[in-house]
């Protein structure tokens with residue numbers, strides 16, 4: 001197999017030939033058909049997440065077909081199309097796992113961060129954490145659903161059922177979740193970098209009723225706001241935009257420091273919460289709903305060996321929607 005491997009934090013990924021691995025008991029081997037590129041991959045490459053490990057193969061929005069099955073795996077077959085998300089393994093016995101909060105597991109493994117991911121021609125996964133994807137939709141179109149869609153979905157559920165929803169940072173996750181929110185009958189207000197007219201146009205084309213700069217006041221008070229951007233300065237701005245009792249959700253795994261702000265912005269029962277990882281139930285719920293909604297993902301395709309260019313373009317905001325690597 002071949003992979004784009006991170007061998008040193010902060011360095012470029014290296015095209016590397018590796019020995020084919022056989023799945024251990026409970027594992028599957030998947031021939032990768034497409035793997036989305038997520039902002040978290042930038043945090044992995046930059047060494048911004050706790051306890052980074054190298055060498056590691058990044059990538060946690062994997063769509064592929066099972067080509068080998070380890071002992072004891074049930075309910076999956078060779079040739080079946082599956083998706084492999086960020087949550088790659090949980091311990092099953094810690095207080096969080098037994099409380100249906102496996103997203104907070106004390107001893108988890110994360111795909112493309114603490115276990116090898118999908119910037120590769122093949123990958124090995126814990127079979128219990130792979131989602132059967134069926135045959136509807138193309139591999140490339142489905143890939144961004146595996147993290148941008150799933151984390152966005154969890155954030156949307158935690159945002160509650162208020163009608164006016166603000167989305168700060170209109171990249172891969174927001175462009176999917178705006179479509180879900182619209183389908184649910186909500187009104188979406190999209191916030192981009194001030195002056196980013198191209199992304200504001202993109203937002204209006206894909207789900208948003210209003211789009212403007214993050215420094216602008218939306219025409220109506222928000223019931224909830226989800227911050228997908230990694231910019232802590234957005235937190236007081238979002239709190240200012242939500243109504244009394246409204247909720248602000250930080251959806252990213254990493255964020256720059258939040259500046260101090262007057263207590264008045266939080267008062268009147270506004271809530272500020274973060275979303276971490278996903279549970280398998282989130283995946284089952286969202287992937288069941290996605291075909292009904294008819295989500296359209298805007299993707300920019302790169303050959304696998306161009307992963308560094310995809311990461312650079314993501315960092316620079318050179319495309320709308322999501323980048324997807326294809327072996």
Ligand SMILES: [Zn+2]
Pocket residue numbers: 038039040041060086147148
């Ligand atoms: Zn991700």
Ligand SMILES: [Zn+2]
Pocket residue numbers: 090091092093094095096097102104105106107108
């Ligand atoms: Zn656990």
